[in-house]
Amino acid sequence: MDTKTTGTMAARIAALKKEQDAVILAHYYVKDSAQEVADYIGDSFYLSKLAAGLDCKTLVFAGVRFMAESAKLLSPEKRVLMPEPKADCPMAHMVVKETVDNARTEYGDDLAVACYVNSTTEMKAWSDVCVTSSNAVKIVRRLPQHHVLFIPDMNLGRYVADQVPEKHVILNDGFCPTHEAIELAEIEKLKAAHPDAVVCAHPECTPWVVEAADYVGSTSGIIKRVAEGEEKSYIIATVIGVRRTIEQKIAGQGKEIFFPETTPICPNMAMVTGEKILSCLETGSGEIEVDDAATEGARRALRRMLELAKD
Numbered sequence: 151m152d153t154k155t156t157g158t159m160a161a162r163i164a165a166l167k168k169e170q171d172a173v174i175l176a177h178y179y180v181k182d183s184a185q186e187v188a189d190y191i192g193d194s195f196y197l198s199k200l201a202a203g204l205d206c207k208t209l210v211f212a213g214v215r216f217m218a219e220s221a222k223l224l225s226p227e228k229r230v231l232m233p234e235p236k237a238d239c240p241m242a243h244m245v246v247k248e249t250v251d252n253a254r255t256e257y258g259d260d261l262a263v264a265c266y267v268n269s270t271t272e273m274k275a276w277s278d279v280c281v282t283s284s285n286a287v288k289i290v291r292r293l294p295q296h297h298v299l300f301i302p303d304m305n306l307g308r309y310v311a312d313q314v315p316e317k318h319v320i321l322n323d324g325f326c327p328t329h330e331a332i333e334l335a336e337i338e339k340l341k342a343a344h345p346d347a348v349v350c351a352h353p354e355c356t357p358w359v360v361e362a363a364d365y366v367g368s369t370s371g372i373i374k375r376v377a378e379g380e381e382k383s384y385i386i387a388t389v390i391g392v393r394r395t396i397e398q399k400i401a402g403q404g405k406e407i408f409f410p411e412t413t414p415i416c417p418n419m420a421m422v423t424g425e426k427i428l429s430c431l432e433t434g435s436g437e438i439e440v441d442d443a444a445t446e447g448a449r450r451a452l453r454r455m456l457e458l459a460k461d
Contacts, residue, residue: 183424244324275447347383
C-alpha cells in the first residue's frame, strides 16, 4: 500500500527542487504520494504541452517511460529524471515496423501514420503525427490524408474511426492491458445497483465497454465530466489513480463515484511513489536519454501534434 508523503519528505523534496531548478510532473495514474508532491498533475496531452514550455533546468516525470521520453524530446536542453526507470507501458511496444511499411507501400502519399503518445521513441519516428486520447479525434479529422494508420492502440483507433467516419482508419493489434481488462459485466453490475449513475469510460477500453458508456473521453475529460456534471452518481471505467483528483474536485457536491469490482490498476504507474521522487532528486538516478537515430523524427511527430491540436 502507498504511504502518504510525510511533512519531512515533502520539505526535503521542496528543498531539492529549489536547488536543482526542478519541476515535478505527475500523471493522474501514479500513486497518491507522488501526486501529492507534484507541481502539475495531468493527462498525457496536458503534461506534453507543459514539458515543452516550462522554464526550468530539470523535469521530474512521475509516470511511465514513454512520457519521460516525450518530455526529453520536446525539451532536449533539460535534464529529465524518471523516479522509477522500470515503469514501462506494454502497449508502447505493440507495433512492428513492417505494419507501417506495408501501409505506406499500399497507400502511398495518401496515408498518414498517427501514433498514440503511448509509444516508444522509435515508433514516433516512424509516424507523421502523434496524438493523445484528448486530441486524437481532432487531429485525425484535420489530417489531409484519407487513409490513417493508427498505432499502437486498436481500441482508441476504433473509437476515432467511429467519430471520424469520413476517414479510412486502419487499426493495429495493440491495447492497454489495464483498460482491456475492465469487464462489461462489472460495469453492468454497477449500473444495476446505481441505475441513475453516469458511466464514464476511457476510449482505451474495449468497444463493448465504450458502447455501454454515457460519456467517453480522456482521463482529464472524465474528471471534468464528473466535476461539472449535475448528476450525483458516476461509474468510472479507467485507472483508479484518478480517484484522488475527482474526489478533490467534487468535495462538498454530494456526488458518489464507483469503480469496477476488479480495481483497474496500472502496475507500472503504481510503481511511482513519493519516496522514489525524493530518491531520484537526491541521487540524480533515472536520467532519460533518447535514441539519437530516432530523435528528429519523433520530435517532429510530437511537435506536429501540438500544432494540429491548437483551437
